[in-house]
Amino acid sequence: MTYSEETLDHLAQGDFTKANETLELALTRDEDDMLYSLAEELYSLGFSEMAAKAYETLVKRYPNEDSLKTALAEIQIGEGNDDQALAILSQITPESNAYLEALLVSADLYQTQGAFDVSEQKLLTAYRLAPDEPVIEFALAELYFNIKEYRKAAQFYRSLLKQGILEFSRVNLVTRLGLSYAGYGKFETALGYLEQIPEEQLDNDTLFQLAFTQRELGDLEAATANFEKLRERTPDYVTVYPYLADLYEQAGQFGQALITAQEGLAVDEFNEALYQKASQLAAKLGKNKEATDYLKEALALDPSNLTLVLELSNQLLATQQDQENIELLKDYLAKDEVDPQIYWNLGRSYANLDDYEQALTNYETAARYLDDNAEFLRDAAFFFRNAGRRTEASAAAKAYLMQVPTDYEVEDLLDELQY
Numbered sequence: 001m002t003y004s005e006e007t008l009d010h011l012a013q014g015d016f017t018k019a020n021e022t023l024e025l026a027l028t029r030d031e032d033d034m035l036y037s038l039a040e041e042l043y044s045l046g047f048s049e050m051a052a053k054a055y056e057t058l059v060k061r062y063p064n065e066d067s068l069k070t071a072l073a074e075i076q077i078g079e080g081n082d083d084q085a086l087a088i089l090s091q092i093t094p095e096s097n098a099y100l101e102a103l104l105v106s107a108d109l110y111q112t113q114g115a116f117d118v119s120e121q122k123l124l125t126a127y128r129l130a131p132d133e134p135v136i137e138f139a140l141a142e143l144y145f146n147i148k149e150y151r152k153a154a155q156f157y158r159s160l161l162k163q164g165i166l167e168f169s170r171v172n173l174v175t176r177l178g179l180s181y182a183g184y185g186k187f188e189t190a191l192g193y194l195e196q197i198p199e200e201q202l203d204n205d206t207l208f209q210l211a212f213t214q215r216e217l218g219d220l221e222a223a224t225a226n227f228e229k230l231r232e233r234t235p236d237y238v239t240v241y242p243y244l245a246d247l248y249e250q251a252g253q254f255g256q257a258l259i260t261a262q263e264g265l266a267v268d269e270f271n272e273a274l275y276q277k278a279s280q281l282a283a284k285l286g287k288n289k290e291a292t293d294y295l296k297e298a299l300a301l302d303p304s305n306l307t308l309v310l311e312l313s314n315q316l317l318a319t320q321q322d323q324e325n326i327e328l329l330k331d332y333l334a335k336d337e338v339d340p341q342i343y344w345n346l347g348r349s350y351a352n353l354d355d356y357e358q359a360l361t362n363y364e365t366a367a368r369y370l371d372d373n374a375e376f377l378r379d380a381a382f383f384f385r386n387a388g389r390r391t392e393a394s395a396a397a398k399a400y401l402m403q404v405p406t407d408y409e410v411e412d413l414l415d416e417l418q419y
Contacts, residue, residue, distance in 0.1 A: 004030045004038035011047065023050055027057045039071070048075050066091075066098035070105050077109050085109055100126050104139060116147050134160060138168045145176060150183030172197070175206050182209050187216045204234050212243065220247055231263075238268040245277050254284050272301045276308065279315070288319045306332070306339050313345045322349035340369035344376055347383070356387050363387075367396070374403045381413055390417050 001009075003026035010019035026038060039054035055072040062068060069088050076085035086109065092102040107122035120143060126136045141156035157177040166173055178193030194210045202210065211226035227244040230237055241264025248257035261278040265271060275298035282290035295312040302308065309332055316325035329346050347362035363383055370376040377400035384393035397414040401407065 002026070002030050002034050004034045007038060007050075008041060011045070020050070023053065027053065032058065032061065043071070043075060048078055051075055052079070066096045067101065070098050070101045073102070073105050073109075077105070077112070082109060082113065100130055100133070100136075103129075104135070107139060107143075111143060111146075116143065119143060134163065134165055134168065138171075141176065142171070145180060145183075148183065150180040154180035154184070172201065175201070179206065179209050182213050187213045191217060204230060204237055207233075208237070208240060211240075215243065215247065220250060223247060224251075235263075236267050238264055238271060238274075240264075241267070241271075242273050242277055245274075245281065249281060249284075254281055257281050258285060270301060272298045272305070272308075275301070276311065279311065283315065283318075288315070291315055292319065292321075310339070310341050310345070313342070317345060317348055317352075320352065322352045325349045326353075340366050344370065344379075348379070351383055351386075359383070360387055360389070364392075367392075371399060372403075374400055377403075378407070378410060381410060385413060385417065393417055 003022045006022040007019050007026055010016070010022060023038075026035060030038070035054055036058060039051050039058065042048075042051035042054060052072060052075045055068055055075065059065070059068045059072060069092060073085040073088040076082075076088065086106070089102050089106045089109075092098055096102070103122045103126040107119045107126070110116075110119040110122065120140075123136060123140045123143060126133075127140060130136055137156045137159055141153050141160070144150070144153035144156070154177055157173050157180060160168065160173055161177060174193055175197055178190050178197070181187075181190035181193065191210075191213050194206065194213060197206065197210075207226060207230045211223045211230065214220075214226065215223035224244065224247045227240050227247065230240050231244060241260055245257045245260040245264070248254075248260060258278060258281040261274050261281060264274045265278065268274070275294045279291045279294035279298070282288075282294060292312065292315050295308060295315060299305065299308045299312060309328070313325050313329055316322070316328065326346060326349050329342050329349075332342060333346075343362045343366035347359045347366060350356070350359035350362060363380055366376065367380060370380075377396045381393050381396040381400060384390070384396060394414065394417045397410050397417065400410055401414065404410070
């Protein structure tokens, strides 16, 4: 029995001390072919450090055998020794038979480091040298898929499928192509591929994308059914809840939609979008306190989100909580947040509280920014009339009627202001 065989036997028995002892003997006494087989076997079994010793010995004996270097570089990458791996790969020149393999290994390394541009260039170089090599096309497809350049990914997945390759490295290429088409908005084409996937092969992400694609194409019933299936299969797949709630809302099932948003919040209590959706649904159901509370929860997660600020402000206005609205918006003005809607909403609350001096200041400020906003102009026309500012009221009414000439109530207001 060779020392290489003894090493493997000791490992099988769990005797790592003896395995290391016989490995050292194998490195100096076994034939090179046996040592090469040992290196491959050790790597496949996960004993990377021992495999590296075998490959290093072989590289010293055969310094021009670059395939040994690429194997050693892969091990170094797996061990997190990126600099050592790059140093080894840099020794392999374009004239080498192992150059293609070295390009693939280095591309993989740069991709794990987040240097996607460098990885892409390595793979494109390999593709120019061997345009018909499926492993290179697959590597490019996966790179583009992972960095969300779906149109480019689809090109390579499609090429592989045309060659009759349906699966590569345990990746279903039909699924990948369908997801890629969906990724850049070709939903009808995407659906044709996604619907080919047997249900037992639909992972959570693919099932989500299938439902999303059906939703985009207007097949709301099928989309709802698949989102429901995903929720039942994986309740903690939190991304499904806003979409499912939205579909229930579109179907007029506001109560079910709110329950769905609440279920999502039970899974992820820090989901700002779900708080916002829950607030909108609660408001539609007349549950104003819940609507307000949900927005406050969302705003606590993201205090700088002006969209949430204004939604909460509108809700406070709708429920006549004017003093609280003023306190909310004054805080944001103090932070130099200058959204004209803030001034308008402040003006409305001050007017509701009969504080016309503050109301005028804020309406006048808002008017400088919202002079083409029909909704504001209509409100401002009546406010300025009530505040005794006839010139401003007339100007707002005229500007409004240029956009909405058939509003007879504002026409009557303008006629009133002429006298």
